[in-house]
Amino acid sequence: MTSADPRTNPDNFCYRHPDRQSFVLCQRCLRTICPECQTPLPVGVICPECLAEQQKGARSAEVKRMPGRFARKMRSDRPVVTYAIVIFTLAMYLVQLIPVVGGAVTSALAFVPAYAVPGTGLPFEPWRMLTVAFVHSTPLPFHVALNMLALWALGRSLEPLLGKARFVALYALSAIGGSALVALIAPGTVVVGASGAVWGLLTAMLIIGRNLGVNILPIAILLGINLVFSFVGSGVSWQSHIGGGLVGLLVGFIFSRTRAQERQPLQAALLVAVGVGLLAVTATVPALLYL
Structure with a gap:
């Protein structure tokens, strides 16, 4: 009571x-x-x-x-494309280690400039400009390890920021850009590795970070270290690094200038133009060397 x-x-x-x-x-x-x-x-x-x-x-x-919308937002924050590329590239590296089979896979996917130029007497296989990013030098395990570590570190920030489709476009165009410069400057070389694609991510991050007001000094330092390594490293294709980096700068500039929703069609058109331009230059300019 x-x-x-x-x-x-x-x-x-x-x-x-x-x-x-x-x-x-x-x-x-x-x-x-x-x-x-x-x-x-x-x-x-x-x-x-x-x-x-x-x-x-x-x-x-x-x-x-709003279950669908909420679930899509939660999934979009995870860099699943980055993880998928890393896993697939590492799996391909393990396949490359298999005797006989590994050599055939490397030969089928590596970039040889003559395969991207019609009329050289070799099959016309321009897709090698992209598939080169999925095979690496087998005697040098640190090559694939460093590339995948850089991809993992950069992709976790860039993919959620850009979205999956733009991230894939940036990675692919950077890889193609690296191959294009190899064809223009060193047409007699055979190239493997994702260095061009990774450099594209690095330089695109530099441009995008600057436009967003982010401190880009750590990115610039990392870019400088990689630049030195590209020129002094034994067996490293500096042409691929520089080519991918230049394309990454261009794509990053396109992304930063076409962020508005109404400019998305222009963005898509510019990305397609970059890809077509790289393929066209690779297929025509080096052809003079094979005449």
């Missing part, structure tokens, strides 16, 4: 602050709450615990009303 004296009745004190007397009840749980614990509603007041439950229920209802 409760006391008849309001001053000694515990029901007349705030359940969260027992030293504060009050005669106001939460409209949901009917417990006594002091002015500090009261949240006004259109009718009555509510205590903090009931308010939290009410807000939680409202958020759950919001998610249930």
Whole structure:
């Protein structure tokens, strides 16, 4: 039983602050709450615990009303394309280590400039400009390891920022750009590796970060270190690095200037133009060397 004296009745004190007397009840749980614990509603007041439950229920209802949209937003934040490229490239490297089979795979996917130029007497296989990014030099495991580490580090930031389709376009065009410069400057070489594609990600990050106001000094330092390594490293195709980096700069500039929704068609058209231009230059200019 409760006391008849309001001053000694515990029901007349705030359940969260027992030293504060009050005669106001939460409209949901009917417990006594002091002015500090009261949240006004259109009718009555509510205590903090009931308010939290009410807000939680409202958020759950919001998610249930938009399950597809909510799920797509959650999935879009995960760099699944980056992880897929890393896993596939590492799997291809393991296949390359298999005797006989590995050599055939490398020969089928490596970039040889003559295969991208019609009329050289060799099959016309321009897709090698892209597939080169999925095979690496087997005697040098650090080659694929460094490329995939850089791809993992850059992709986790770039892919959520750009979206999956733009990230794929950037990676592919950078790989093609690296192959194109090899064909123009060193047409007699055979190239393997994702260095051109990774350099494209690096230089695109430089442009995009600058436009977003991000501190680009760490990116610039990493770019400089890689630049030195490209020229002094034994067996490293600096042409592929530079070609991919130049295309990455161009694509990053396109992305930064066509961010508005109404400029998306222009963005797509420019990306297609870059790809077609790289293929055309590779197929025509080096042809003079094979005449």
